[in-house]
Amino acid sequence: MDNKRAVIIPLSGRIDSANAHETEERLASELPADGNAAVTLDMEKLEYVSSAGLRLILRVKKSHPDLSIVNVSPEVYDIFEMTGFTEMMEVKKAYRTVSVEGCEVIGEGANGKVYRIDGDNVVKTYKNADALSEIMHEREVARLALILGVPTAISYDVVRVGDSYGSVFELLNAKSFSKILANEPDRFDWCVSEYVGMLKKIHSIKVPEGKLPCAKRKILDAVGRLVGALPAGMGEKLLKMTEEIPDSDGMIHGDYHTKNIVLAGDEVLVIDMDTLSVGHPIFDLVQMYNAYAGYSISDPEIVLRFQGYDAATARRFWRASLAEYIGTSDENEVTEVENKVRCLSYAYLIDRAIRHKDTDSTEYKLWSEGLLSILPTVDSLVFDCGGGEIAQDPDSLDIEAISDNLSAVVDFVNAKLDAADCSPKARMQIELAVEEIFVNIANYAYAPEIGRATVRVSVSDDPLTVTITFIDRGVPYDPLKRSDPDVTLSAEEREIGGLGIFMTKKVMDEVAYEYKDGQNVLTLKKRL
Amino acid sequence: MTIASGLIDLHIHTTVSDGTDTPEELFGKVKDAGISLFSVTDHDAIRAAKTLSPLCEKDGPRFLPGVEFSCRDRGGKYHILAYGFDPASEPLNALVKRGQLLRADKLLARVAYLRETFGIEFPEEEIFRLLAESNPGKPHLANLMIKYGYAITFRSAMEKYLDRLPSAAEYICPEEAIAGILSGGGIPILAHPLVGSGREYLTDEEMERRLTRLKEYGLAGIEAFYSGFTREMTKGLLEKADKYGLLVTAGSDYHGTNKTVRLGETGLPDPADYPSAFLRFLSRVGV
Structure with missing residues (x-):
C-alpha cells in the first residue's frame, strides 16, 4: 500500500494514568480508523511516560502497525529500552545538538x-x-x-x-596529508610513498559483487553524453576506448586526494568514503588528476585554496605519485599514462560543466582544448599498473571465506601439489590441514558477516617443502594459543573443540601464527 | 569436521526470558556441564544470541540460535521452537516483535485492570522491571501485591484478584508461528509435545490430532527427548515422529533456579544410539 497516509502526532509533557485516557481519545480522533497510515509519534517534548502511557503506545502499534517513534529524549528512551519497547517497534532517539560556532x-x-x-x-x-x-x-x-x-x-x-x-x-591528533605537504616539505617523499601504498592497497581489495556501484558505468555515462558534442569520430573513439577498459572488482575510492588521507597518531587513515565504487584503477587516477590539476586548469589559486599547498607542489606530488604507482622513473612513461588519464578527467569535467550549464568559463574552454589535443595521440586507456599487486598472483587465491568455497581452496592447493610431485599420504595430510584452517576462517573470522581470505602456496626445494599461508582480516585469533586437548580422555570427558588445530599441528611440520597489519596470518609448512 | 561428542541441549532459557542465568553465566555453565552443542530458546526473543554467538565462536561449544514461541488457538496452547533460522530474517523478527508486543500488552492490561478495578497501584519502576523480565505473569503480580501490602498471602492475591482478571484476547496462533519460522529459513519444532494446556499430558488421540494439524501447517519436528518425559513417553514420540515423517530434537527446558531441571538433562542416549530422526535434524542445522 503506497497510498498510505502519513500522520505525525506530537506528544508533550507526561503521559501517565491520570491523562492516558484523555490522550488516547485525542489520538483516536487524529488517527484513521482503518489503520492504513504510517504513524509517527514525535516525542521531542515528552518528558515522561508511565506504564499506562506504554500501554497506550502498544494499542496504537496494534491498530497501526506502521508506527515509528521519533525524537525521544534520553530519559524516555531509557524507559523504552528497559521495557523492551525498542525491540518491539522503531524508536529513534533525539539527536544530540552540536554547535560548530567558532570551531x-x-x-x-x-x-x-x-x-x-x-x-x-x-x-x-x-x-x-x-x-x-x-x-x-x-x-x-x-x-x-x-x-x-x-x-x-x-x-x-x-x-x-x-x-x-x-x-x-x-580523530586523535589527525593531520591531513595536505597539511603535511604544506608545512613539512621535507616529508614529501614519505607522503608519496604512504599515499601510493594506501592507494595500491585499496585497489587490491576485491569487493563482493553488488556491494558498491560500478565506476566504469559512471564514466561511460558521462562519455556517452559527450559523444554528440565532440567533433565527428572523436567522441566515438573515446567511448570505444572507455568501453575497452577491463572490468574489475577492485575497490575505487573515488575522491582520493591528500585532504582525504590523514595521519592519526602514527596510523594512516582514508576518510570520506561516500564515493567508494568498484572498477579499474584508472577511475581513481581520473579524479586524482582533477583534484591536483583538472579543476584548477585556469586558476592555480584553486589548488592553494582547496589543498593548502601551491599548484606546483600539487603537480609535483601528482607526477611523483603516478610514477610510483605505475612503478617507473621514466618521465615519458609517466606522461603516457597521464595522457590516458587526462582524456577521462577532461571528459568528466566537460560533461559536468554541461550538466551544470556552466560552459562559458575559461576552464571549460581549456578542458575541451585539452581533450581534443590529446585524444588523437591516445589509442588505448589501458596501462600496466606495475608492482604486481593488481595482477592476480598465480600462487595465491583470494576468495570469499565461506564453507562452500572449501573445495575451490582444496583444488587450488592440490594443483600446486601436483606440480610438486607430492606423495598421496602428504597430500591427504595437507588436505586435512587446509580444510581445518579454511573452515575455521569461514565459520568464525567474520561471523556474522562474510569476508575474504587469501590462500598462498609456495613450494621450495632442498628439502622439498610446501608452505601454505592463510590470511584473513577477521577478528584477531591465534589458534595456537589454545592448549592441546587431552586426547587420552574418553569422548565424554574431553573438552570440546580444538581438535582441528591439534590435528593440523600433528600432520604439518611447522605451524606459525602472526597478527600483522590487521590480518591473521597462519603459515603451515610441510616437507614433502 | 564434526563436533566431538558431548552433551546436547537444544532448549534453554536465560534472563532474556524467564530463566535466571544471564547469557554470560549460562555460557560458563554450559562449558562446565560438558555440553558440545546447545541452543538458547527464550520465549519470543532471540537477543541472547547476540552475546552467545561471539562467545562461542572464540572458544566454546557449538551454539545454535533458537527461540520458543508461545502460541494458542481453540485447540489449546502450544510452544513452538525454531532453529536454524536467519537471525536477520524479516518474517522471523516480525514474529518475535509480535510475541513481545502481545506479552507486554497482556501485563499492562492486567496492571491497568488492577488499578482501575481495585485501585491497586505499584511504583512505575516495578512495572518497568517486570516488562524488562519479558515473561511476566500473574505470579509476578501476586508477589508485587504482597510486597506493597495489597495481599497477605500469595494464594489470596491470586484467588481474590488475579484469577478474576479477564484473559488476553489476542495470541499468536500456531500456523502463524510456523509460517513465520519457515519463511525465516528456520525449522519449526513442537516443544514438549505431550504437554497440553494444563498440567495433564495429552491422550494419544489428542496427540495424533495435534500432529496431523500442525504437520499440515509445515511443522518439521517434535521435541521427543525432554527432561520431563519418561523413556516410555519418548519411545512413543519417536514412533510418532516416524509415522509423520518428523525430525526429532532434545531439550531440557532449563530455566536456571526457576526449575529443578539440570542443563543437558534431555534423556538422549549415547551418540551411537541417536535415532536417525535426530541425526537428520543435526544435519539440517549443519552440525
Whole structure:
C-alpha cells in the first residue's frame, strides 16, 4: 500500500494514568480508523511516560502497525529500552545538538564542512536537505570498507547541527596529508610513498559483487553524453576506448586526494568514503588528476585554496605519485599514462560543466582544448599498473571465506601439489590441514558477516617443502594459543573443540601464527 | 569436521526470558556441564544470541540460535521452537516483535485492570522491571501485591484478584508461528509435545490430532527427548515422529533456579544410539 497516509502526532509533557485516557481519545480522533497510515509519534517534548502511557503506545502499534517513534529524549528512551519497547517497534532517539560556532574548520568539500569540536572529535556536516540518508549511506560504506581492510574512521554518532545533520568521528591528533605537504616539505617523499601504498592497497581489495556501484558505468555515462558534442569520430573513439577498459572488482575510492588521507597518531587513515565504487584503477587516477590539476586548469589559486599547498607542489606530488604507482622513473612513461588519464578527467569535467550549464568559463574552454589535443595521440586507456599487486598472483587465491568455497581452496592447493610431485599420504595430510584452517576462517573470522581470505602456496626445494599461508582480516585469533586437548580422555570427558588445530599441528611440520597489519596470518609448512 | 561428542541441549532459557542465568553465566555453565552443542530458546526473543554467538565462536561449544514461541488457538496452547533460522530474517523478527508486543500488552492490561478495578497501584519502576523480565505473569503480580501490602498471602492475591482478571484476547496462533519460522529459513519444532494446556499430558488421540494439524501447517519436528518425559513417553514420540515423517530434537527446558531441571538433562542416549530422526535434524542445522 503506497497510498498510505502519513500522520505525525506530537506528544508533550507526561503521559501517565491520570491523562492516558484523555490522550488516547485525542489520538483516536487524529488517527484513521482503518489503520492504513504510517504513524509517527514525535516525542521531542515528552518528558515522561508511565506504564499506562506504554500501554497506550502498544494499542496504537496494534491498530497501526506502521508506527515509528521519533525524537525521544534520553530519559524516555531509557524507559523504552528497559521495557523492551525498542525491540518491539522503531524508536529513534533525539539527536544530540552540536554547535560548530567558532570551531576550527579542518576540511571542506563540495557537500559540507568538517569541524574539530574538541581535541578528540570532529564533526562532518552536510549541506543537502536529505543529509540523514547521505550520512547513513556513508556509514554503511565505511563499515564495508573497514571490514574489507581499508583503515578508515567510522562515525560513532549522528548529531543535529543547525538545521541539518552531522556525523561525529573520533580523530586523535589527525593531520591531513595536505597539511603535511604544506608545512613539512621535507616529508614529501614519505607522503608519496604512504599515499601510493594506501592507494595500491585499496585497489587490491576485491569487493563482493553488488556491494558498491560500478565506476566504469559512471564514466561511460558521462562519455556517452559527450559523444554528440565532440567533433565527428572523436567522441566515438573515446567511448570505444572507455568501453575497452577491463572490468574489475577492485575497490575505487573515488575522491582520493591528500585532504582525504590523514595521519592519526602514527596510523594512516582514508576518510570520506561516500564515493567508494568498484572498477579499474584508472577511475581513481581520473579524479586524482582533477583534484591536483583538472579543476584548477585556469586558476592555480584553486589548488592553494582547496589543498593548502601551491599548484606546483600539487603537480609535483601528482607526477611523483603516478610514477610510483605505475612503478617507473621514466618521465615519458609517466606522461603516457597521464595522457590516458587526462582524456577521462577532461571528459568528466566537460560533461559536468554541461550538466551544470556552466560552459562559458575559461576552464571549460581549456578542458575541451585539452581533450581534443590529446585524444588523437591516445589509442588505448589501458596501462600496466606495475608492482604486481593488481595482477592476480598465480600462487595465491583470494576468495570469499565461506564453507562452500572449501573445495575451490582444496583444488587450488592440490594443483600446486601436483606440480610438486607430492606423495598421496602428504597430500591427504595437507588436505586435512587446509580444510581445518579454511573452515575455521569461514565459520568464525567474520561471523556474522562474510569476508575474504587469501590462500598462498609456495613450494621450495632442498628439502622439498610446501608452505601454505592463510590470511584473513577477521577478528584477531591465534589458534595456537589454545592448549592441546587431552586426547587420552574418553569422548565424554574431553573438552570440546580444538581438535582441528591439534590435528593440523600433528600432520604439518611447522605451524606459525602472526597478527600483522590487521590480518591473521597462519603459515603451515610441510616437507614433502 | 564434526563436533566431538558431548552433551546436547537444544532448549534453554536465560534472563532474556524467564530463566535466571544471564547469557554470560549460562555460557560458563554450559562449558562446565560438558555440553558440545546447545541452543538458547527464550520465549519470543532471540537477543541472547547476540552475546552467545561471539562467545562461542572464540572458544566454546557449538551454539545454535533458537527461540520458543508461545502460541494458542481453540485447540489449546502450544510452544513452538525454531532453529536454524536467519537471525536477520524479516518474517522471523516480525514474529518475535509480535510475541513481545502481545506479552507486554497482556501485563499492562492486567496492571491497568488492577488499578482501575481495585485501585491497586505499584511504583512505575516495578512495572518497568517486570516488562524488562519479558515473561511476566500473574505470579509476578501476586508477589508485587504482597510486597506493597495489597495481599497477605500469595494464594489470596491470586484467588481474590488475579484469577478474576479477564484473559488476553489476542495470541499468536500456531500456523502463524510456523509460517513465520519457515519463511525465516528456520525449522519449526513442537516443544514438549505431550504437554497440553494444563498440567495433564495429552491422550494419544489428542496427540495424533495435534500432529496431523500442525504437520499440515509445515511443522518439521517434535521435541521427543525432554527432561520431563519418561523413556516410555519418548519411545512413543519417536514412533510418532516416524509415522509423520518428523525430525526429532532434545531439550531440557532449563530455566536456571526457576526449575529443578539440570542443563543437558534431555534423556538422549549415547551418540551411537541417536535415532536417525535426530541425526537428520543435526544435519539440517549443519552440525
